[in-house]
Amino acid sequence: MSIVRSCCGARTRAGTPCRTKPIPGRRRCRWHGGRSTxxxxxxxxxxxxxxxxxxxxxxxxxxxx
The missing domain is CATH 1.20.5 (Single alpha-helices involved in coiled-coils or other helix-helix interfaces)
Structure with missing residues (x-):
């Protein structure tokens, strides 16, 4: 069973959780390392x-x- 994440989960500079959707198949959004290979x-x-x-x-x- 795969976990569907609605948010990136990283913390912003303000300390709040990032609200951007993660890259499909990854845990983080493109701003927080989802595209880095x-x-x-x-x-x-x-x-x-x-x-x-x-x-x-x-x-x-x-x-x-």
Whole structure:
């Protein structure tokens, strides 16, 4: 039995639940990651791997401050 979601379920910046319908077959709407499938090509995966340390550092700095 599949669960039918009427709302995305993510939280907005205001802290309220997102009211947008999720992408069919996904849990989130297009604004909260429903369309993201990640890099598919070897070039895209390599580029993502190069960006990962920079992104982690930025997130760590944001969490500390």
């Amino acid at each position: 990640g890099p598919k090509t070897p070039e895209g995966r390599a580029k993502a791997a190069l960006n990962l340390p920079r992104i982690r550092a930025a997130r760590g700095a944001a969490e500390v401050g």
